[in-house]
Amino acid sequence: MIQDRPKDTQETPEADRVLQAIRQIVSEGRLPSDGRLPTERHLAAELGAGRASVRRALDRLEAEGLIWRRQGKGTFAGQPPDPTEELAAQIASDVDPLSAMEARLCIEPALADLCARRATGEDVVRLRKLAERTHDADDSDSAELWDGALHRAIARIAGNRLMLTAFTLIDEVRMGEDWQEKRHRARTPQTRAFYDAQHQKIIDAIDARDGAAAARAMREHLETLFDNLRKSMERRT
Amino acid sequence: MIQDRPKDTQETPEADRVLQAIRQIVSEGRLPSDGRLPTERHLAAELGAGRASVRRALDRLEAEGLIWRRQGKGTFAGQPPDPTEELAAQIASDVDPLSAMEARLCIEPALADLCARRATGEDVVRLRKLAERTHDADDSDSAELWDGALHRAIARIAGNRLMLTAFTLIDEVRMGEDWQEKRHRARTPQTRAFYDAQHQKIIDAIDARDGAAAARAMREHLETLFDNLRKSMERRT
DNA sequence: GCTGAAACCAAAGCACGATTGGTTTCAGCC
DNA sequence: GGCTGAAACCAATCGTGCTTTGGTTTCAGC
Numbered sequence: 024m025i026q027d028r029p030k031d032t033q034e035t036p037e038a039d040r041v042l043q044a045i046r047q048i049v050s051e052g053r054l055p056s057d058g059r060l061p062t063e064r065h066l067a068a069e070l071g072a073g074r075a076s077v078r079r080a081l082d083r084l085e086a087e088g089l090i091w092r093r094q095g096k097g098t099f100a101g102q103p104p105d106p107t108e109e110l111a112a113q114i115a116s117d118v119d120p121l122s123a124m125e126a127r128l129c130i131e132p133a134l135a136d137l138c139a140r141r142a143t144g145e146d147v148v149r150l151r152k153l154a155e156r157t158h159d160a161d162d163s164d165s166a167e168l169w170d171g172a173l174h175r176a177i178a179r180i181a182g183n184r185l186m187l188t189a190f191t192l193i194d195e196v197r198m199g200e201d202w203q204e205k206r207h208r209a210r211t212p213q214t215r216a217f218y219d220a221q222h223q224k225i226i227d228a229i230d231a232r233d234g235a236a237a238a239r240a241m242r243e244h245l246e247t248l249f250d251n252l253r254k255s256m257e258r259r260t
Numbered sequence: 261m262i263q264d265r266p267k268d269t270q271e272t273p274e275a276d277r278v279l280q281a282i283r284q285i286v287s288e289g290r291l292p293s294d295g296r297l298p299t300e301r302h303l304a305a306e307l308g309a310g311r312a313s314v315r316r317a318l319d320r321l322e323a324e325g326l327i328w329r330r331q332g333k334g335t336f337a338g339q340p341p342d343p344t345e346e347l348a349a350q351i352a353s354d355v356d357p358l359s360a361m362e363a364r365l366c367i368e369p370a371l372a373d374l375c376a377r378r379a380t381g382e383d384v385v386r387l388r389k390l391a392e393r394t395h396d397a398d399d400s401d402s403a404e405l406w407d408g409a410l411h412r413a414i415a416r417i418a419g420n421r422l423m424l425t426a427f428t429l430i431d432e433v434r435m436g437e438d439w440q441e442k443r444h445r446a447r448t449p450q451t452r453a454f455y456d457a458q459h460q461k462i463i464d465a466i467d468a469r470d471g472a473a474a475a476r477a478m479r480e481h482l483e484t485l486f487d488n489l490r491k492s493m494e495r496r497t
Numbered sequence: 498g499c500t501g502a503a504a505c506c507a508a509a510g511c512a513c514g515a516t517t518g519g520t521t522t523c524a525g526c527c
Numbered sequence: 528g529g530c531t532g533a534a535a536c537c538a539a540t541c542g543t544g545c546t547t548t549g550g551t552t553t554c555a556g557c
Contacts, residue, residue, distance in 0.1 A: 037500070072501080073500055076499090076500070078549085081549095092548095093509075093548090093549075095508035095549065096547095096549080097509090098549080106350055117421055118422055122423075123422060126423050126426070128370075129366065129367060129423060130366060130367065130426070183362050183363060184351055184355050186366060188351055274531070275531095301517080309531085309532080310531055310533065312533090313531065313532080315518085329517095330517090331518040331540075332516075332540030332541075333516095333539075334516090334517065
């Protein structure tokens with residue numbers, strides 16, 4: 024699996040040209056709203072190359088996770104769609120914030136536990152980086168995004184496909200709801216600082232491979248979040 | 261909403277005739293393997309009635325939950341398909357028994373907790389009946405079925421749509437797997453008696469509306485189940 | 498050994514008409 | 528007025544056939 028040859032930027036004259044060209048299309052060239060790339064045959068004609076060369080380049084981009092392909096459908100930028108999202112969209116209509124919170128309070132501490140028992144050193148580094156991004160975020164919106172990424176990363180590292188699916192389900196419903204705004208109002212500079220400290224505590228427990236402590240810290244974090252959300256909802260009433 | 265007229269078995273001469281005829285088709289008339297009924301137009305012609313009458317009869321059967329209809333598709337006996345099952349079928353392939361058990365251990369105690377806090381007297385009666393059926397089951401297979409129904413009932417009573425979906429996901433994957441056989445081997449007369457006692461304990465806690473105790477009892481039950489499953493797998497090795 | 502070209506396969510999309518449940522309207526009949 | 532039967536129309540779905548598109552193989556040239 025190890026590339027022997029030192030030339031990494033210029034594998035072969037033609038292949039590299041094609042690869043760079045397509046990479047540029049993906050990264051800066053504006054694509055249709057669905058992210059669809061031109062067809063392989065079209066790209067080959069446009070770049071004056073053969074289909075085989077184009078396919079080799081696309082193979083690489085796909086391996087890098089920049090694009091995904093489906094026979095009969097096309098080539099698209101980004102990640103392949105997740106069937107969990109569709110299910111989430113279907114049941115999102117009759118789920119209230121309280122139910123979502125109950126579900127989070129049930130599953131996320133367990134995920135933190137598993138995460139602590141299975142995380143590699145590399146994983147912990149990534150988590151710390153995400154916590155830092157959450158901390159450094161300028162506005163409340165981007166803090167929200169990085170916070171979501173952190174919780175998602177913990178769920179992924181936990182390494183249980185079923186529980187990850189359940190988490191994704193909750194996460195999608197939570198995001199798609201119109202009570203986004205309520206959550207937004209619940210975030211203040213004070214709460215954000217508090218959340219950052221709790222994130223630290225969770226990650227420290229994971230770093231120490233202490234599953235029970237990680238679960239406890241996560242539960243504490245969620246309960247704080249829950250309380251603030253509830254308070255902000257009562258304030259509205 | 262209250263029917264004033266005493267005639268319940270004979271609402272109107274024609275409507276009742278059509279209703280009975282279709283009810284008979286659904287209950288005893290053999291249908292195609294997918295449970296599809298003849299089309300409304302076909303039924304109307306065959307029964308010598310108008311489409312409106314047929315539709316009224318079908319409306320009633322649908323309200324009773326005996327059939328379900330979809331525009332452009334047809335009328336079918338039984339319950340409408342659950343999108344959760346499809347998702348479960350998709351991810352079932354890369355889920356091992358251990359992951360499923362982890363997931364159950366995470367979610368079912370929480371469901372028992374919620375169930376204890378929300379169950380009505382009627383709910384408890386139903387649970388006791390299911391536990392009894394599990395106890396009285398002749399063979400291991402039917403015990404398995406009633407046991408599943410009991411756990412599902414607890415999940416439903418918990419009254420959280422998201423968590424019910426997550427439970428259904430786990431349940432479907434668990435059922436569809438080929439390690440059904442392993443679970444079968446793990447059930448012996450001794451373990452069955454033990455499980456019955458644990459079911460009692462769970463339901464007693466629910467009856468007492470003691471959420472924490474219900475969760476504890478459920479966790480204990482699942483851990484026993486888990487241990488036996490693991491032992492039976494090791495025995496095979 | 499890589500490239501370009503061509504041909505074929507299989508999965509998905511698209512367009513079309515047919516089918517089917519959902520709805521409305523209308524006339525006939527208690 | 529209320530139920531019935533008939534008809535017409537709407538909207539979702541399905542089946543069919545053709546096209547598109549990625550996946551694969553083959554072959555000749557450099």
